[in-house]
Amino acid sequence: MNARKAPDVHVVWFEDVGMDDVPAVGGKNASLGELSRSLISSGVRVPEGFATTASAYRAFVGANGIEPGISATIEAYRAGSTTLREAGEAIRELFLGGEFPPDIAAGIRDYYRDLSERSGQARASVAVRSSATAEDLPDASFAGQQETFLNISGEREVLEACRRCYASLFTDRAISYREIKGFDHLEVALSIGVQRMVRSDIGASGVMFSIDTESGFPRSVLISAAWGLGETVVQGTINPDKYQVFKPLLSDPRFAPIIEKTIGAKERKMIYRRGSHARTRTIDTTDRERRSLVLSDSEILTLARWAVAVEVHYGRPMDMEWAKDGSSGELFMVQARPETVQARRSASVFRIYHLRGSGPLLVSGAAIGESIAHGAVCVVRDARDIGQFRDGAILVAQMTDPDWVPIMQRAAGIVTDHGGPTSHAAIVSRELGVPAIVGTGNATSVLAEGTSITLSCAGGEDGRVYDGTLAFDIEEVDLGTLPTTRTSVMVNIASPSAAFQWWRLPAAGVGLARMEFIISNLIRIHPMALVHPERVTHPGDAERIKELTSGRGDLQEYFVDALATGVAKIAAPYYPLPVIVRLSDFKSNEYGHLIGGRAFEAAEENPMLGFRGASRYYDKRYREGFALECRALKRVRGKLGFSNVIIMVPFCRTTREADLVINELARNGLVRGEEGLQVYMMCEIPSNVILASEFARRFDGFSIGSNDLTQLVLGVDRDSEQLAELFDERDEAVKSMIAEVIAKAHAAGIKIGICGQGPSNHPDFAAFLVKEGIDSISLNPDTYLKTVPVIAAAENQER
Numbered sequence: 164m165n166a167r168k169a170p171d172v173h174v175v176w177f178e179d180v181g182m183d184d185v186p187a188v189g190g191k192n193a194s195l196g197e198l199s200r201s202l203i204s205s206g207v208r209v210p211e212g213f214a215t216t217a218s219a220y221r222a223f224v225g226a227n228g229i230e231p232g233i234s235a236t237i238e239a240y241r242a243g244s245t246t247l248r249e250a251g252e253a254i255r256e257l258f259l260g261g262e263f264p265p266d267i268a269a270g271i272r273d274y275y276r277d278l279s280e281r282s283g284q285a286r287a288s289v290a291v292r293s294s295a296t297a298e299d300l301p302d303a304s305f306a307g308q309q310e311t312f313l314n315i316s317g318e319r320e321v322l323e324a325c326r327r328c329y330a331s332l333f334t335d336r337a338i339s340y341r342e343i344k345g346f347d348h349l350e351v352a353l354s355i356g357v358q359r360m361v362r363s364d365i366g367a368s369g370v371m372f373s374i375d376t377e378s379g380f381p382r383s384v385l386i387s388a389a390w391g392l393g394e395t396v397v398q399g400t401i402n403p404d405k406y407q408v409f410k411p412l413l414s415d416p417r418f419a420p421i422i423e424k425t426i427g428a429k430e431r432k433m434i435y436r437r438g439s440h441a442r443t444r445t446i447d448t449t450d451r452e453r454r455s456l457v458l459s460d461s462e463i464l465t466l467a468r469w470a471v472a473v474e475v476h477y478g479r480p481m482d483m484e485w486a487k488d489g490s491s492g493e494l495f496m497v498q499a500r501p502e503t504v505q506a507r508r509s510a511s512v513f514r515i516y517h518l519r520g521s522g523p524l525l526v527s528g529a530a531i532g533e534s535i536a537h538g539a540v541c542v543v544r545d546a547r548d549i550g551q552f553r554d555g556a557i558l559v560a561q562m563t564d565p566d567w568v569p570i571m572q573r574a575a576g577i578v579t580d581h582g583g584p585t586s587h588a589a590i591v592s593r594e595l596g597v598p599a600i601v602g603t604g605n606a607t608s609v610l611a612e613g614t615s616i617t618l619s620c621a622g623g624e625d626g627r628v629y630d631g632t633l634a635f636d637i638e639e640v641d642l643g644t645l646p647t648t649r650t651s652v653m654v655n656i657a658s659p660s661a662a663f664q665w666w667r668l669p670a671a672g673v674g675l676a677r678m679e680f681i682i683s684n685l686i687r688i689h690p691m692a693l694v695h696p697e698r699v700t701h702p703g704d705a706e707r708i709k710e711l712t713s714g715r716g717d718l719q720e721y722f723v724d725a726l727a728t729g730v731a732k733i734a735a736p737y738y739p740l741p742v743i744v745r746l747s748d749f750k751s752n753e754y755g756h757l758i759g760g761r762a763f764e765a766a767e768e769n770p771m772l773g774f775r776g777a778s779r780y781y782d783k784r785y786r787e788g789f790a791l792e793c794r795a796l797k798r799v800r801g802k803l804g805f806s807n808v809i810i811m812v813p814f815c816r817t818t819r820e821a822d823l824v825i826n827e828l829a830r831n832g833l834v835r836g837e838e839g840l841q842v843y844m845m846c847e848i849p850s851n852v853i854l855a856s857e858f859a860r861r862f863d864g865f866s867i868g869s870n871d872l873t874q875l876v877l878g879v880d881r882d883s884e885q886l887a888e889l890f891d892e893r894d895e896a897v898k899s900m901i902a903e904v905i906a907k908a909h910a911a912g913i914k915i916g917i918c919g920q921g922p923s924n925h926p927d928f929a930a931f932l933v934k935e936g937i938d939s940i941s942l943n944p945d946t947y948l949k950t951v952p953v954i955a956a957a958e959n960q961e962r
Contacts, residue, residue, distance in 0.1 A: 174215055176213050178199045194498065271318075275289070313360065313394075364434040377584060378664050383663070387404065399562050403457075429457070466485055479502070516619070516621040528606075530620035558574040562579050580604055582602050674917075734805040746776075776813040781826070814847065815851070846872065848871070863913060917941065918941040
């Protein structure tokens with residue numbers, strides 16, 4: 164049945180409509196119909212249901228003489244003679260006082276009885292959802308603008324919920340949103356979806372995107388998950404779990420390419436209420452629920468495969484909602500609509516925001532957008548007080564649900580206590596182009612009214628709020644204008660949260676992925692403290708370890724899983740290009756600062772030249788910790804599927820030490836040459852240059868660490884302020900060593916690159932490397948755009 168071609172049809176089953184029927188049943192219900200009839204073969208489950216059509220809505224409006232009242236009230240609002248709140252209340256009363264025409268009421272009752280029979284129930288519990296006929300179009304997202312009524316049971320109750328859905332077409336937020344977007348209030352109609360309830364109240368639910376919502380990285384599925392009904396995630400009232408899956412490897416059954424699993428606070432959950440007019444209530448979650456992941460790996464992968472199937476079917480990035488039935492354990496897709504923000508962005512124009520300075524960090528959370536803003540704090544604690552908001556201020560609130568849209572568009576930036584990157588507030592902030600930081604936990608109590616602050620979303624997924632007004636620059640480059648180079652130009656990446664920020668750069672891979680950042684910022688615990696927790700005695704350390712690892716399996720698995728997913732997330736944007744991961748290179752004092760580290764690290768007079776790098780891996784004092792690193796890298800390449808990961812050994816002093824490390828890698832299942840595994844060496848010690856030919860027999864490639872090599876060639880402490888003028892990788896002695904090792908590497912038939920700071924800081928140094936014939940130069944991402952033309956120019960001079 165094509166509801167669009169049959170305008171007198173008032174009620175239809177989901178499976179009888181599709182995307183051609185958007186004018187009749189709205190984007191939401193048309194999508195549910197499309198899913199129901201087209202994606203069963205892909206394993207996607209959709210709860211059964213039916214929809215009323217736009218013609219039913221218009222018949223209701225006509226039968227009750229509502230249209231003149233709408234027109235008059237909207238005109239009064241535009242003229243300023245009535246407020247938004249007064250206008251909304253007046254129009255909603257017109258709908259709530261109306262009656263369904265008898266034939267439409269009979270149709271809804273009949274379909275509800277049939278749905279109950281299909282469900283094997285006398286009175287099926289259903290969700291009654293609104294679907295505006297202009298909703299979910301590619302150029303506008305009306306997500307959450309109308310109401311949803313859950314756990315409705317009985318014919319009379321269904322009809323009443325339908326009437327309230329019609330009224331919700333004129334909530335304050337819906338009126339305001341249509342005014343912003345320029346939609347005619349009388350042209351937008353409403354379809355109602357009546358769908359069998361999934362018992363997610365005793366299960367779980369959430370939101371899913373087939374694209375990374377912040378960076379626009381198209382090869383990732385982003386899933387948010389929380390206990391109970393999904394409204395807490397959509398509304399942003401809680402901080403959900405966050406999972407990311409790498410799409411290109413999903414089709415291979417050998418791999419489980421989950422590249423992020425972050426436990427959200429999930430402080431509360433929404434469940435059904437019994438014996439009261441209100442259908443739902445929100446309660447505190449248990450301590451176990453807060454500390455546990457909502458979804459298993461297999462469930463994460465199932466949802467991700469569904470996301471890919473839906474995206475392929477629609478031919479565009481999609482925004483979806485899912486639910487898990489707590490009784491049966493089944494997963495269901497309950498909504499799918501086009502993603503409306505990243506899909507519109509140009510893939511070639513790259514805009515980078517740079518803070519010029521820094522200030523005291525006040526709060527942090529999930530970054531929404533990639534820009535920077537500053538302004539005065541305006542704390543609004545309740546939607547009833549939004550009239551107090553000052554244009555151009557930074558809106559600070561506990562949460563920003565759709566009721567707040569009228570002031571969100573007037574804000575320079577938004578900061579909230581609660582919510583995740585897939586909450587409704589985050590979606591609307593992106594669409595409005597307003598930078599936001601959500602889920603800070605304490606912004607409303609820390610940020611003082613009227614204080615000048617700077618909001619930065621320019622550091623990847625981590626958004627930060629600084630005290631004061633900080634200057635910033637905006638750099639905009641059309642990537643299509645970048646010259647090509649013979650030299651492979653790669654990037655240095657440390658933080659998994661920032662990896663997706665740079666995916667649009669045409670880099671030849673990652674020349675240096677620093678493991679230390681993942682360990683110190685995400686894991687935070689000394690590896691040996693997880694192997695031998697009984698030796699941790701420093702006050703408070705054991706308690707902090709217990710808190711961090713709660714709900715994540717055994718202690719060692721906590722380390723392995725976090726390191727593996729962190730490395731995989733760095734590798735994903737560049738797959739299948741090479742990603743060179745340096746094994747841990749903490750100094751003893753840095754290791755000692757990790758939780759539990761005091762029990763395993765001795766004080767050293769000169770940690771820079773002490774127990775670091777390769778010397779740790781085979782030593783009994785750390786080899787069990789190194790085994791965890793190996794387990795993580797083996798998982799990255801094997802279970803997760805990132806065979807493009809290359810291992811690099813830092814600070815390897817002698818050829819004997821090289822042999823010991825390679826043997827230790829093999830003992831832990833990482834055999835050089837097996838399954839394409841390559842092992843590189845950092846060239847950062849004079850002995851590496853002098854014996855380069857010998858080292859080349861043991862490794863597949865070299866990467867010059869110009870910072871340490873400069874330090875050791877010149878005898879200058881790179882951290883000394885007094886000697887800062889002497890530290891220069893462009894010194895002739897350093898350049899002589901670099902030229903020598905490049906020549907020796909090529910003579911031995913292995914690749915050689917550089918991953919130190921030199922080429923990023925000094926264009927003339929980059930030109931020198933090109934002249935010497937280096938194979939690759941790895942840059943800090945924020946210097947990539949300005950350094951590539953320098954490399955290209957140097958190559959042209961060499962011709």
